[in-house]
Amino acid sequence: MGSVVDLGATPPCESFLAADQLDRAEPAYPLHLRVCTACWLAQIPPLITPEETFKEYAYFSSYSTSWVEHARTYVADAVRKVGLDSEGSEGSEGSDAFVVEVASNDGYLLKHVVDRGIRCLGIEPSVNVGAAARDAGVPTLTEFLSPETGAAVRAEHGPANLVVANNVYAHIPDVVGFTQGLRALVADDGWVSIEVQHLLTLIEENQYDTIYHEHFQYYTVASAIRALASGGLALVDVELLPTHGGSIRLWARPTEAAGEPSQQVADVLAREKAAGLQELSGYAEFAARVAKVRRDLLKFLIEAAERGETVVGYGAPGKGNTLLNHCGIRPDLLAYTVDRNPYKHGRFTPGTRIPILPPERIAADKPDYVLVLPWNLRAELTEQLSFVHEWGGRLVFPIPELSIVEVNS
Known part of the structure; x- marks a missing residue:
């Protein structure tokens, strides 16, 4: 087996926490992608x-x-x-x-x-x-x-x-x-x-x-x-x-x-x-490119916090929890995220404990930036979030590389 990328240890990505679980221990498991050199199936x-x-x-x-x-x-x-x-x-x-x-x-x-x-x-x-x-x-x-x-x-x-x-x-x-x-x-x-x-x-x-x-x-x-x-x-x-x-x-x-x-x-x-x-x-260069995604996102979030700007998330997909845990992002850098699924409202992201709220909070709070975690839905969500233009807000896409975009109303 050859190593592709080692992302440390994370909780299961869909194990969203209820408020009464926040003081309990939370299991985390190694997340190391490897590839079989016999059949070339990548696997964890x-x-x-x-x-x-x-x-x-x-x-x-x-x-x-x-x-x-x-x-x-x-x-x-x-x-x-x-x-x-x-x-x-x-x-x-x-x-x-x-x-x-x-x-x-x-x-x-x-x-x-x-x-x-x-x-x-x-x-x-x-x-x-x-x-x-x-x-x-x-x-x-x-x-x-x-x-x-x-x-x-x-x-x-x-x-x-x-x-x-x-x-x-x-x-x-x-x-x-x-x-x-x-x-x-x-x-x-x-x-x-x-x-x-x-x-x-x-x-x-x-x-x-x-x-x-x-x-x-x-x-x-x-x-x-x-x-x-x-x-x-x-x-x-x-x-x-x-x-x-x-x-x-x-x-x-x-x-x-x-x-x-x-x-x-x-x-x-x-x-x-x-x-x-x-x-x-x-597969040789992949881990280095992953590390750059992490550094670029953290640099943006830290600099925004130092400027006193607010950043919130949009979406609470499983993939977002890999990103948040690998980057070590907590509520001091991402105040909350929102999701259309009522099942997740009032819960917290696994590992990083970021609150998940209804989507209406974005319009109410008017943050400076919205970090879009389901980046694969970029066209759909850019349209859904076009209203952030009303107060000069911008969207942030972390993958494939950090992208900060203006949106049109």
Whole structure:
């Protein structure tokens, strides 16, 4: 194993603290990304279990406007690609077509499938967000995916024409078992669609805050091919997406039905090889660039404090907690952050103990700067925060490098 970057020790990124927990001890775990020189899968040790993280979960996908729109567009495109809208076909709308989403969260994606009249099921381990999905009319099973769960769902509901696994493939310590679960769900001639952050853009764009304990693996297309094969799936196509700073959408099928991969697969593999991601030299400069992000952000916050200027945060995403803990940012430098998710209001960020308030506080307090922690939603949040222009406030984006921007009303 080769070292990629060592971020010290941090608490689990979604373990937001209630006020009555502030005087209790808080566990922190080493956060050291390494890469396997045999298969070139980047990974961190599984020091916490999914059961600890996902039984009660603070992230609700529906609070991101752009993410809901991404899901709507995906469903429309996937229905066409897989042939679920072909009149008279075996998988057509109104027939017995079946879509399963693994880690379906609050139903943000499957609600678009429900609206099309296509039979579907979400498999979501978090009790609270799964309940929200059912309340929204999305059938949801509260379980972790395993080979046994996949087989049980298939036995009860039949094989799925399409299995969706968006932003979950990196969250599974048992990659082989999870992939076997996907294979158990999907029809022998069906499709599996996986979205996961691309290690290539993570390295190129200094996106180190997306390294946290929920993410056990960090995929290239090359390492994803090996992971899929472990469960009987073969990659047939790949799309490059802007989501999460740069993601890959992997289209896989059961090995026996896969056929030859597309030219796009070959093209992305060539890009990864050219970037040096199949040799240690490709990772050599990353830690130094991460250190510069930290120094630049701290310098800005310290100088703002010395000038008597106020800085508050926008958003309380998991990635933000990696950044805050790695930089050692506390309420003396970031008075509070806000979030659209009411679940987080009145809570505090893990490790750094920064209060999380409703978004309305920004307009009430008129801070000099707003540090945007979900930088991957830059266009959406720049528009949402355009009102800070009214008092001369500015937005700050920490990644890929420190950027202080004026906003227009």
